[in-house]
Amino acid sequence: MTKIEGKQIQITDSLAIDPNVEAFIKPYRAHIEKDLDSVLAYAVSKYTKSDGEFNTAIGNFMADAIFDEANPIFKNRTGNNIDMVILNHGGIRSIINKGNITTRTAFELMPFENSIVVVAMKGTQIDNLVSYLSKAHKAHPISKLKMTIDKKFNVVEASINDEKIQLNKTYYVATNDYLYNGGDNMTFFKPNNGLYVLDYKIRNALIDHFKKVDTINPVRDERFIQLK
Incomplete structure (x- = not known):
């Protein structure tokens, strides 16, 4: 081998459609489009x-949707409840427009194949999680955890289920596999006291939740605030 040559082929709508290929994929495309637009x-x-x-x-x-959908599964398998949920701001990949929510909406919100995991963490690790959130300066989604920080981003108060965090208590924290493995520099999950893989994708949990609630009207609240 002395030489390799190649060229870039632009994929545009100027390329002719192969009628045989188009005929083959047409019923599959129609089925997928119908499902996505339901x-x-x-x-x-x-x-x-x-x-x-x-x-x-x-x-x-x-x-909150991840908590509502994942907690019954986790409790059925382990006898324990999920104590809190943390996701990442960057993982929200789209908006929810006013009007009908479809399966396509869920795929746009979460196009990745991230799955829900539950991590058993001591209160000392939860302190590291809280410290991370206080310094992140981002609205990372959380549920069941409440935080207040001051003007200098120091933690004033933090609680789980309205109870002060106990350093020696084990908390069950739901997140996704990307974050568990250090995504967004969330290194506080390891080491831990146990990992539970639910085999349940974030996107599927959202779809299941949409089907149950009929109408959504979420609001900003006091779960994470800064004193002015």
Whole structure:
């Protein structure tokens, strides 16, 4: 081998359609499009991940939805409840527009194949998680965790299920496999006291939740605030 040559072939709508290929994929495309456009729920307003500094309506909705859908599965398998949920701001890949919510909406929100995992963490590790959130300056979605920081981003108060975090207690924290493996520099998950893989994709949990609730109207709340 002395030489390799190649050229870039632009894939544009100027390329001729192969009628045999088109005929083959047409029924599959129609089936997928019908499924993606099926209406699951209704949104009373438009929601974006930029509508709040420390918590957003769309982030709150997603974190709460993951708790609602994953906790029954986790409790059935382990006898324990999930104590809190943490996702990442960057993982919200789209908006929810006012009007009908479809399966396509869920794929746009979460186009990745991330799955839910539950991590057993001591209270000391939860302190590291809280410290991370206080310094991140982002509205990472959380559920069941409440935080207050001061003007200098120091933690003033933090609680799980309205109870002070106990350093020696084991908490069950739901997140996704990307974050568990250090995504977004969330290195506080390891080491831990146990990992539970639910085999349940974030996107599927959202779809299941949309089907149950009929109408969504999430709001920004006091779960993560900064004192002014």
